Amino acid sequence: NRDCPTPRANDGHSGGEPWDCGHTLQRGNFHRRRAAENRHRPGAFSYTGVDPSAKPPSALFGFGADIAGPVSFEGNQWEGTAKLVASSKAVESGNVSGPLPAIELVDDGLPPGVTPERLEAWVAATTLAPGSPARSYAAGDWVMYDAQLYECTKPSTNEPPPDHPGSWKKHPLPVDDLRAVAGSKYEKLGVR
Numbered sequence: 001n002r003d004c005p006t007p008r009a010n011d012g013h014s015g016g017e018p019w020d021c022g023h024t025l026q027r028g029n030f031h032r033r034r035a036a037e038n039r040h041r042p043g044a045f046s047y048t049g050v051d052p053s054a055k056p057p058s059a060l061f062g063f064g065a066d067i068a069g070p071v072s073f074e075g076n077q078w079e080g081t082a083k084l085v086a087s088s089k090a091v092e093s094g095n096v097s098g099p100l101p102a103i104e105l106v107d108d109g110l111p112p113g114v115t116p117e118r119l120e121a122w123v124a125a126t127t128l129a130p131g132s133p134a135r136s137y138a139a140g141d142w143v144m145y146d147a148q149l150y151e152c153t154k155p156s157t158n159e160p161p162p163d164h165p166g167s168w169k170k171h172p173l174p175v176d177d178l179r180a181v182a183g184s185k186y187e188k189l190g191v192r
Contacts, residue, residue: 033071035061039186041100042080051129059086104181109174110142118142122150124158134158137167149173 040060059082063071069089076095078084084095108116122143125132134157137143141152143161149171150161161168180186 033067033069034074035071035076036074038076039100040076040078040080041102051126057082059083061085061087061090063087063089101185103186104184105177106179106181107175107177109176111171114142119144119149121145122161124160147173 060078061073061084063069067089069087070091071087071089072091072093073085073095074093076084077100078095078097079100080097084097085092110116110119119142122137122145123135126135136155136157137152139152139154143150143152145161148162150168151171152167153169154167156164156167159167161170180188
């Protein structure tokens with residue numbers, strides 16, 4: 001059983017326990033066709049920065065065309081307006097949509113007020129957007145570049161952080177202690 005603080009793809013799971021946090025299931029990506037006792041909190045839909053015509057997904061899970069079904073979804077909890085599953089191949093029981101407490105980590109290593117969702121890899125261009133336009137960063141954006149952590153201090157376009165200290169401030173690397181806080185609902189789930 002797993003916990004997902006935000007929806008994200010995990011398409012490579014093939015272990016004996018229920019898979020979790022995937023979006024589209026494809027042949028061979030899970031051992032049992034069952035998702036049970038997972039928790040999903042909403043993530044920030046941010047594809048519009050890459051593709052202005054992008055729309056948020058209508059469901060957390062979908063199936064690839066080669067999944068014959070059925071796939072059972074049992075006792076899952078999620079928060080947000082999206083449906084849990086968008087497929088007639090799903091057999092659902094005991095799933096509940098509603099508020100979930102945020103996961104608290106021992107120390108994600110980021111400065112106060114900066115959440116992991118705000119951190120991205122620096123890129124010169126948004127290659128998935130039509131025309132691959134240059135990626136613009138605003139003051140307060142956080143990126144990783146060449147395994148180093150940087151904060152954008154003023155608007156920046158096509159300026160690699162180490163070459164432009166007037167636009168980017170280098171910070172110490174995060175500690176990365178991603179264990180759930182002891183005594184929390186999530187203590188025995190996720191990274192240990």
